[in-house]
Amino acid sequence: MIATIVLLASLLLPLASASRVAVVAGTHGNEFTGVYVIEQLEPAALRRDYPSLRVETLIANPRAFSATRRFIDADLNRQFAGRRSEDTQQLEAVRAAEIEAQLGPKGSAQACDVVVDLHTTTSNMGCTLIVNSYCQLALRAAAYLTQAWAGGGGEAHASQAAAPYLCSVGRAGLTIEVGPTPTGLLRADAVATTQSSLSASSSSLPRSLLGPSGRAPQPPPTVRVYVDAARVPWPAAEGGSRLPGALIAPGLQDRDFEPLAAGDALFVRRNGRVVEYDGESGAVVYPVFVNEAAYYHAQSGAAGVALATLADWPIEDVTPESR
Amino acid sequence: MIATIVLLASLLLPLASASRVAVVAGTHGNEFTGVYVIEQLEPAALRRDYPSLRVETLIANPRAFSATRRFIDADLNRQFAGRRSEDTQQLEAVRAAEIEAQLGPKGSAQACDVVVDLHTTTSNMGCTLIVNSYCQLALRAAAYLTQAWAGGGGEAHASQAAAPYLCSVGRAGLTIEVGPTPTGLLRADAVATTQSSLSASSSSLPRSLLGPSGRAPQPPPTVRVYVDAARVPWPAAEGGSRLPGALIAPGLQDRDFEPLAAGDALFVRRNGRVVEYDGESGAVVYPVFVNEAAYYHAQSGAAGVALATLADWPIEDVTPESR
Known part of the structure; x- marks a missing residue:
């Protein structure tokens, strides 16, 4: 079981001592x-x-x-980039410092070897591995899982290098997003998808990774990732409504990772007017986090719909020093 | 537009003065x-x-x-049965009194003629009209909409006679539940379904109801309703987890209103054991509010899955006195 952990651990085999792996959940308290x-x-x-x-x-x-x-005061999954103010009263800033003390400190030799952070989204993103360009182990995991996993998952989604995410506390880190599922709810299918991204639904996966010599096989030279290119904010409502001024266009709802061309509909405003994609980030882009409920407002620093472009990121040799 | 309103209003035509209709939303604050x-x-x-x-x-x-x-302190949609304590500090008890003063008082001649309360659910219930046996106007609305509405909606779901629901403040009252949709989220399909239960997607509906003489046509003699027969509570988790000790069985998820027979799976416990329906409420029942997130805990007075039985409720002649 725990395909991802074993997979990442298999890449850590050169380490002499046992690898320390943290599996984290509830970073967002409404994701059950x-x-x-x-x-x-x-x-x-x-x-x-x-x-x-x-x-x-x-x-x-x-x-x-x-x-x-x-969250209570601020998004905990945005607290891990750079220094936090020491005197803040924000619950999540205090909590982030505690987590760094327990699993990190980030960037130190004492940090966990691997942190896997489990999330859900209201977007129809299936099982998405969120990897960062700094973390070659996560890129390898994404490459393996996209090759080996029958269950439609393993899309890789890149984010900024100065990762503010909890999983960046580990020497290697990975975020798993499973959707669509409502927040505050448990669905057997979302649980199973999350488990099968952690567990080997096929027990052959870790064995094949370890290979006959007990070492990880050669990964592919690149992994395809969806890299954030732009965020299209929600149209605001007139009259001070706290709801957005538009709905996700019916043709875009549930179409995460599918191509969106200039002129395609993004939103339908309250007056019925359609807001189209203007082509500014490329003739064709790939929306992700489509209608993620947390992104109606700016508290998570990521309001709106993310437009991604496709890239093939190189996978380098992994040594303990290069992780 | 507003088929339901016009439909209900058409049944109120004997009244001399204009009919007062309240359309309510946000009774549950996370239902956008x-x-x-x-x-x-x-x-x-x-x-x-x-x-x-x-x-x-x-x-x-x-x-x-x-x-x-x-809600903040208590479920507002359970505050309208009988007397509330005057000295309570609960926000929703205070709010319920304000609403009664504005739209009621319940049972009085001053009350709104019709209250339509708009809800959503995380259950796959399509568009469900929740009607009460005391309200003949709502039964008529359900009968008309199940006959006239192409859009798969119009299921009628009965609840207790001593209705605690907000819509019971009106002389006639009706709750519309649309799902599945996550709480805290806007989806164009859920908005459209809610609008089309309020609006005439076919403008012929209200005209045909009014008939050539301006009077409502004869309704069918009965309307089929799903009557709550039992609630099966969630299996509790060991070790004090605040999450349930089981998931809705995959075969039951999203199968609201479909027959469930004795021996069919209801839940899958954490240890993998399946909890079956024991047949106690009848050899075949019809689950509703399957995996409604609000019912994991008992705060709403309705924890668990509702098992309904089918009934054909008679529709009586409606006069102002008999409403």
Whole structure:
């Protein structure tokens, strides 16, 4: 089980000591699926099956989870880039410092070898691995899973290099997004998808990765990723409504990762007028996080719909030093 | 437009004065769809098109809506049965009294002629009209809409006679539930379904109802309703988790209103054991509110999955006195 962990751990085999792996959920307190999944993990079974791993689990924002809210004061998954103010009273800034003390510090030799952070989205993104260009292990994981995984998953979505995400606390880090699923809800299909991105739905996956010599096989030279190119903010409503001034166009709803051409509909305004994609980020782009509920407002620093472009990122040789 | 309103109003034609109709949304603050719909209604257009109606709109729980929460202290849609304590500090009890003062009092001659309350659900219930056996106008609306509406909607779902629901404040009352849609989210399809249950997607509907003489045509003798027979509570988790101890069985997810037989799977526990329907409410029942996120816990007084039985409720002649 735990394909991703084993996969990443297999890439860590050159390390002499056991690899320390943190599986995190509840970074957004209204995303129940990951919490359900990590509550199911049995420490004794993990120790027995993977003696070379030290797997720990963490509910990152228990206060927000208790309140079924994404966050209390600020998005915890934006707290890990650079220095935080020491005197802030924001619950999530305090919590981020605690998490860094437990799993990091980020960028240090003491940090966890791997942090896998489990998320869900209301967008129809299937199972998306969010990887960062700085993390070659995550790129390898994405490359392997897109090749090996029958279940439609494994899209890789890039984000900024100065990663503010919780998983960046680890020496290697990966975020798994599963959708569409409502927040505050458990669906068996979303749980199963999350588990199968963590577990080997086919037990051959980790074996094939380890190879006959116990070393990871050669990865492909590149992995295809959807790189954020622009954010199209929601049209604002007149009259001070707290709801957006438009709906996602019916032809775009649930079409994450599908091509969108200049002139295609993005939004339908309240007066019925269609807002089209203006072509500014390229003749064809690939929308992601389409109608993610958290992005109606700017609190998460990412309001709107993300327009991505396709790129083939090179996969380099991984050594402990280059991770 | 506003098929339901016109439909109900057409049944009120014997009244001498203009009928007072309240369209309510945001009774649950995390259900955005109805709020978006009523923000779109234009008072001037309503006055022009329906001079015999006095249509007003209300966001029932603005504090909960601002917080994207179902409620702050207690479920507002359970506050309208019997007397409320006068000295309570619960926000929703205070708010319910304000709403009664504005739209009621319930059971009085001063009350609104019709209250239509717009809700959404995370369950796959399509467009469901929740009617109560006490309200013949709502039963007629359900009968008409199940006959006339092409869009798969118009299921009628009964609830208890001592209705605690907001819509019971009106002399006639009706709740519209549209799902599945995540809470805290706007989807064009859910908005359109809600609008088409309020608006005449076919403008012939209200005309045909009024008939050549301006009177409503004879309704069918009965309307088929799904009557709550039992609630199956969520299996609790061991170890104090705030999440349920089971998932809705994959074969039941999204199968609202479909027959469930004794021995069919209801839940899958964390240990993989399947919990079957025990047949106690009948050899075949019809689950509704399957995996409604609000029912994981008991705060709404309706934890679990509702098992309904089918009934044909008689439709009586409607006179102002018998409403």
